[in-house]
Structures are given as structure tokens and as C-alpha cells.
Amino acid sequence: MLSDSMFGLTVPVGARGVNSLVSGETMSDASVASILVVDDDKRSLLAVQELLRGPGRNLVLAKSGEEALRCMLKDDFAVILLDVRMPGLDGFQTAKLIRERERSRYTPIIFLTGVSEDVDSIFRGYQAGAVDYIVKPLVPEVLKSKISVFVELYAKNAALIGEIAGRKQTEQRLRESEEKLRALAVHLQTVREEEQIRISREIHDQLGQTLTGLKMDLTWLAGRLPADQGPLKEKTESMFGLIDNTIHSVRRIASGMRPEALDEAGLAAAIGWQARDFQLRTGIRCKVDLPQDSNGLDPDRATAVFRIFQEVLTNVARHANATRVDVAMRLDADRLALEVRDNGKGIPGADIHSPKSLGLLGMRERALPFDGRIEISSAPGEGTQVMVSIPLYQDRAPARGIP
Numbered sequence: 001m002l003s004d005s006m007f008g009l010t011v012p013v014g015a016r017g018v019n020s021l022v023s024g025e026t027m028s029d030a031s032v033a034s035i036l037v038v039d040d041d042k043r044s045l046l047a048v049q050e051l052l053r054g055p056g057r058n059l060v061l062a063k064s065g066e067e068a069l070r071c072m073l074k075d076d077f078a079v080i081l082l083d084v085r086m087p088g089l090d091g092f093q094t095a096k097l098i099r100e101r102e103r104s105r106y107t108p109i110i111f112l113t114g115v116s117e118d119v120d121s122i123f124r125g126y127q128a129g130a131v132d133y134i135v136k137p138l139v140p141e142v143l144k145s146k147i148s149v150f151v152e153l154y155a156k157n158a159a160l161i162g163e164i165a166g167r168k169q170t171e172q173r174l175r176e177s178e179e180k181l182r183a184l185a186v187h188l189q190t191v192r193e194e195e196q197i198r199i200s201r202e203i204h205d206q207l208g209q210t211l212t213g214l215k216m217d218l219t220w221l222a223g224r225l226p227a228d229q230g231p232l233k234e235k236t237e238s239m240f241g242l243i244d245n246t247i248h249s250v251r252r253i254a255s256g257m258r259p260e261a262l263d264e265a266g267l268a269a270a271i272g273w274q275a276r277d278f279q280l281r282t283g284i285r286c287k288v289d290l291p292q293d294s295n296g297l298d299p300d301r302a303t304a305v306f307r308i309f310q311e312v313l314t315n316v317a318r319h320a321n322a323t324r325v326d327v328a329m330r331l332d333a334d335r336l337a338l339e340v341r342d343n344g345k346g347i348p349g350a351d352i353h354s355p356k357s358l359g360l361l362g363m364r365e366r367a368l369p370f371d372g373r374i375e376i377s378s379a380p381g382e383g384t385q386v387m388v389s390i391p392l393y394q395d396r397a398p399a400r401g402i403p
């Protein structure tokens with residue numbers, strides 16, 4: 001048991017008496033470091049309180065081990081100053097119980113021991129999880145500086161925890177904003193696709209029908225021209241040519257926006273059509289290996305893969321300097337795979353993952369809502385290989401864009 005003489009201190013009792021705190025009143029503000037002082041001698045408690053009080057500190061006093069444990073339930077402490085000799089639970093038993101609790105497993109404990117304590121009890125203290133000892137009578141400067149170290153450590157730890165929480169919050173916000181942007185991109189793509197379907201149908205149907213009507217009228221007119229009207233006949237022939245060319249252009253513009261084959265004959269047919277068109281326009285030989293039937297594929301996946309394929313071919317035409325392209329599509333029970341290989345100059349390594357490669361980025365974004373993958377491999381002078389792999393079923397619903 002401690003006594004005033006053991007402390008060797010005569011410090012005036014503060015305005016806040018020991019009883020106002022020993023009842024377990026605690027503060028839980030992380031910016032305030034709580035210090036728990038446990039001693040069965042009331043005057044010693046008050047003396048230590050006076051010595052250690054200061055801004056940013058909350059002194060909690062307990063007169064017994066049992067009371068200290070009750071305080072531990074309510075607050076986290078920067079450090080515990082624990083008297084070894086106390087009636088009831090002694091310091092070692094109290095420390096052991098403190099250590100057994102998850103919340104206070106690592107709270108630093110400083111034992112207060114008398115000069116008469118032997119080495120054996122000091123060793124027991126270590127086993128009980130002490131981090132330090134102070135031998136009584138206390139030297140105020142030693143006590144103050146030791147406590148300051150732990151208070152500072154606690155403040156740094158609290159600041160670190162705050163920083164980590166802040167970072168986690170920022171990360172969460174970033175993740176949310178990334179998800180929103182992705183949903184927006186999917187939404188914009190869906191809107192664009194729907195708009196293209198609508199415009200291409202309108203061009204095809206409206207202009208196509210009008211031109212067909214015009215051609216029928218012209219046929220009617222040409223049939224009624226007198227046989228001796230040579231120049232007029234020639235004019236109608238040239239008009240026939242113009243109408244046919246316009247019909248052809250209308251079809252080309254409409255299919256360029258959204259090929260009919262994609263909606264009517266399925267993805268494999270649309271890829272075949274696009275490959276033939278590509279070969280015709282560029283002169284680059286395009287060999288395809290496609291499944292017989294891809295009609296069961298859902299329209300969203302079909303559109304995504306088709307648009308990826310179009311971007312791959314556009315890149316070959318614009319950058320590859322290739323003479324040959326090989327296209328292979330495979331439709332398994334649970335996965336669609338498309339491989340496009342050219343024999344061109346290859347993609348410069350830095351371009352493959354560059355944030356400036358918006359075409360390649362767009363391809364990846366197209367696959368992402370379906371948990372799909374795009375792998376691009378290339379070596380200088382050895383062409384480029386693009387592998388698209390899209391699962392046909394997903395655990396989670398695909399991102400459908402902004403509702």
C-alpha cells in the first residue's frame with residue numbers, strides 16, 4: 001500500500017477531487033489522451049493527478065484493481081500507472097486481466113513498486129505485460145517524462161488512425177465516383193447504340209423506300225417515252241445510275257451505323273459481313289473462322305463484341321501496315337472468345353496500356369460490364385493479337401448504366 005511518504009510528494013489537491021473521477025467518469029475523445037492511475041492510497045492518487053494533469057490529458061483515478069477494470073470497459077487509455085501492492089486484486093493480477101481483454105491488450109502499463117520489491121516481483125511484472133517500472137518514492141521529473149512519451153505515442157497513433165480512416169474514406173469516395181463514371185459510360189454507350197439503331201433504320205426505311213419509289217416512277221416514265229426521244233432516254237439512264245448509287249450509299253451509311261446482320265442474323269454473320277467489307281475497302285486479306293450459329297447470344301454482348309471487332313479492324317487499317325488478318329470466334333457453353341490477329345508492324349509496347357490509347361481503352365470498357373477480358377499481345381514486326389473473352393453468364397447483374 002502506498003503512502004504519502006512513499007511518494008515523497010506534497011502536491012495540493014486539485015479542484016477536481018478524487019471521488020469525482022474514481023466513479024469511472026471517462027472521456028473518449030481521441031484527441032485527448034486518457035491516463036489511468038490505479039492506487040489504493042487516495043492521497044497518492046491526487047498527488048499523481050496534480051503532477052500529470054495538463055492540456056490534452058484526461059486523468060482517470062481508480063482506488064483498486066476492480067475499479068480500474070471497470071474504467072477499462074468505458075475508455076481507451078494512453079497509459080496505465082498501476083500500483084503493485086493493493087488489497088484485493090494486486091497490480092499483477094489487475095495487469096493480467098487488463099491484458100486478457102482485446103481492447104486493452106496493448107495498452108502500456110507502468111508498475112509502481114516500492115524500493116523493497118525484489119527482482120522476482122519485477123520479473124512477474126514483465127510476465128504480466130508491464131512496459132516499464134517506476135520505483136517509489138517517485139521522482140516527479142522521471143514520472144512526467146515517462147508519461148509524456150506514452151502520451152505522445154498515443155497522440156501519434158490517434159493521428160495515424162485518423163489519417164488511415166481519412167484515406168479509407170477518400171478511397172471509398174474514389175471507388176464510388178469510378179463506379180458512377182463507369183455507369184455513365186455504359187449509359188452513354190447504350191444511348192448512342194439505340195440512337196444509331198434508330199437513325200440507321202430511319203435512313204434505310206425512309207430514304208430507301210423513297211428511292212425505290214423514285215426508281216419505279218422513272219421506270220414508268222422511261223417506258224412512255226417516244227422511241228425518237230434519244231436524249232431523254234439517255235437522261236433517264238443516267239438518272240437510273242444516280243438512283244442506284246444513292247440506294248447503295250444509303251445502305252452503306254445505314255449498315256455503317258448498325259449492320260442489319262447484327263440484329264437479324266446474329267453476331268457471327270455480322271462479323272463475317274464486316275470482315276468482307278473490310279477486305280473490300282482496304283485490300284487486306286481477311287480470313288474468318290466463325291461458328292455456324294450465334295443467334296442465342298444476348299444482344300448486349302453481341303453489340304459489345306461487334307463494336308470491339310470494328311475498333312480492332314479500324315486499328316489494323318490505320319496503324320498496322322498488315323497484309324493479312326485472321327479472325328476466329330468460338331462460342332462455348334459459358335464463354336465467347338474472339339481472336340483477331342494481324343501480320344503488321346505491331347503495337348508499340350507503351351501504347352498498349354497508355355491512358356491516351358482511347359480506342360483500346362474503349363474496347364476494354366465495352367467488355368467490362370460483362371466481366372469480360374481483352375488481352376493484347378504484340379511484338380515489333382510480328383503483328384498484333386487481340387483476344388476478347390466474354391463470359392455468357394454472370395453472378396452479378398451487368399452494369400446497365402444510369403437508371
Ligand SMILES: Nc1ncnc2c1ncn2[C@@H]1O[C@H](COP(=O)(O)OP(=O)(O)OP(=O)(O)O)[C@@H](O)[C@H]1O
Nearest residue numbers: 315316319320344346347351357358359360361384
Ligand atoms: N493493330 C495495330 N498495329 C499496330 N499498332 C496499333 C494497332 N492497334 C493499335 N495500335 C497502336 O496503338 C495506338 C492506340 O490505339 P487506339 O485505338 O487506342 O488509338 P487510335 O487508333 O490512335 O485512335 P482512336 O482513339 O481513334 O482509336 C495507336 O495509335 C497505334 O499506335
Ligand SMILES: [Mg+2]
Nearest residue numbers: 314315359360
Ligand atoms: Mg483506334
